[in-house]
Amino acid sequence: DAGITQSPRHKVTETGTPVTLRCHQTENHxxxxxxxxxxxxGLRLIHYSYGVKDTDKGEVSDGYSVSRSKxxxxxxxxxxxxxxxxxxxxxxxxxxxxxxxxxPGTRLTVx
Amino acid sequence: xxxxxxxxxSLHVQEGDSTNFTCSFPSSNFYALHWYxxxxxxxxxxxxxxxxxxxxxxxxxxSATLNTxxxxxxxxxxxxxPEDSATYLCAFPHGSSNTGKLIFGQGTTLQVKP
Numbered sequence: 001d002a003g004i005t006q007s008p009r010h011k012v013t014e015t016g017t018p019v020t021l022r023c024h025q026t027e028n029h030x031x032x033x034x035x036x037x038x039x040x041x042g043l044r045l046i047h048y049s050y051g052v053k054d055t056d057k058g059e060v061s062d063g064y065s066v067s068r069s070k071x072x073x074x075x076x077x078x079x080x081x082x083x084x085x086x087x088x089x090x091x092x093x094x095x096x097x098x099x100x101x102x103x104p105g106t107r108l109t110v111x
Numbered sequence: 112x113x114x115x116x117x118x119x120x121s122l123h124v125q126e127g128d129s130t131n132f133t134c135s136f137p138s139s140n141f142y143a144l145h146w147y148x149x150x151x152x153x154x155x156x157x158x159x160x161x162x163x164x165x166x167x168x169x170x171x172x173x174s175a176t177l178n179t180x181x182x183x184x185x186x187x188x189x190x191x192x193p194e195d196s197a198t199y200l201c202a203f204p205h206g207s208s209n210t211g212k213l214i215f216g217q218g219t220t221l222q223v224k225p
Contacts, residue, residue, distance in 0.1 A: 031211045033211075033212075033213075040217075041217075042200065042215050042216065042217045042218055043155070043200065043202075043215040044215070045205070045212055045213065045214070048211065048212055050211065056212070058205075058212060059205075059214070090154060090155070094211055096211070097142075097143070097204065097211035098143070098160050099145065099157035099160045100145075100155075100157065100211075100213070101157070102154035102155045102156070103154060104154055105154060
């Protein structure tokens, strides 16, 4: 299994609070991605990174920001959480633009 | 907006049946087509990345074919087993170049009854 961890694995937070999710890899892969999974929508890309300090937006980036200061860590921040951001968040990595390896997921509930 | 369509949305088969499902994608600016398998309560796992028209890939009882000119890929499962029950996703690179950003289809959910 690719060495990808996500923290926290579960989080409940209140509307309006900031939240940061962490993705950590031990594979030294260049590309890292954040997705959200919602019923009826499947997997949708939020942001991705193609190198340290190099990031770009995905399909559903509004309300989210990311940072990558080290190869191994990719942080996803919800500046002010809303109920519509209740979801399961998956991080993924890839060495090139080929197959992606997914982390275990983080279940976020915004009340 | 890029559309990746999968059909059927769900499928119920008996153990031992063979089955197949479809992924349709834009045929212009083709780079690659990905297939992933996603079991309930787990994370998606890569099955295949296909890049060449006419390509056929195989992993055990699962195989996939690719037609880039008409924009579709088929996934076949021969002799389905209960452990094949999962959602099968296809994904297509997004953007004007191969950036690694993927657009996923909604998936086909397969249930194999013993």
